[in-house]
Amino acid sequence: MEVDQARKSADVDSTIPRASRIETERTRRRLTDAAHLVATFDRGESIEFEQTSGPIELAIQATNSDGELAPWLDDIWWTEAITRWGNECVTVRIAPTPDALLHPVLLYQLHMLRRVVPAWRIVGHAYGDDVRTDDQIKQLAASAYHEVRFVDQARMRSGSDDVDPRRPLSELFGAIRVEQRGLGLALPVLSRLSS
Numbered sequence: 001m002e003v004d005q006a007r008k009s010a011d012v013d014s015t016i017p018r019a020s021r022i023e024t025e026r027t028r029r030r031l032t033d034a035a036h037l038v039a040t041f042d043r044g045e046s047i048e049f050e051q052t053s054g055p056i057e058l059a060i061q062a063t064n065s066d067g068e069l070a071p072w073l074d075d076i077w078w079t080e081a082i083t084r085w086g087n088e089c090v091t092v093r094i095a096p097t098p099d100a101l102l103h104p105v106l107l108y109q110l111h112m113l114r115r116v117v118p119a120w121r122i123v124g125h126a127y128g129d130d131v132r133t134d135d136q137i138k139q140l141a142a143s144a145y146h147e148v149r150f151v152d153q154a155r156m157r158s159g160s161d162d163v164d165p166r167r168p169l170s171e172l173f174g175a176i177r178v179e180q181r182g183l184g185l186a187l188p189v190l191s192r193l194s195s
Helices: 002-027 075-085 104-116 134-141 169-183
Strands: 035-039 056-060 090-094 121-127 147-151 189-193
Touching: 075 104, 090 104, 104 121, 134 169, 169 189
Parallel strands: 035 056, 056 090, 090 121, 121 147, 147 189
Antiparallel strands: none
16 A cells, blocks of 8 residues: 555656656747847837847947937837837847947936846947046946946047047956945946957
8 A cells, every 4th residue: 555655656746847847848949049130320210129039139329429319219219129028038239339338318228227127138338438537437337237348449539639548448447346346236247349
């Protein structure tokens, strides 16, 4: 009798892992390349918010050459993106357009994005001289970026004689990390891209 109960118990236990395995196999998705979407300054509002599955890389050219924010980049646009891809694996990449990295409206939107879809990854791209002042260092250290990638060269600017010389990236990274430690933060991660 004890042997029969042990067998029945073993049979029940063996069906649990099998059922879990079947459910896992049913919900598995094939690994696919990320869908790459680009929202340019001029045509970002026409990006197709397709109902896709799988990872999405969303590159955003947030500003024009004068550092003005794209008129379509507002709460309505972000709401549409979140509605369509809120449950997907999304990487938002902010292109290194002039003044985009620390544009106050964009920083506000990215903080909102981190609260609403915390699983999305936010990556900023910038040139070595895009962050020059102590206030900019503080803004970046407290920003919603997960990672900021710096191109190790100065941005090409017209009338560059009046621009402060840029700090070496190692010095800039050190200043940002000191500020992060003071705030008790570990993000954003800073990385250097070759020029």
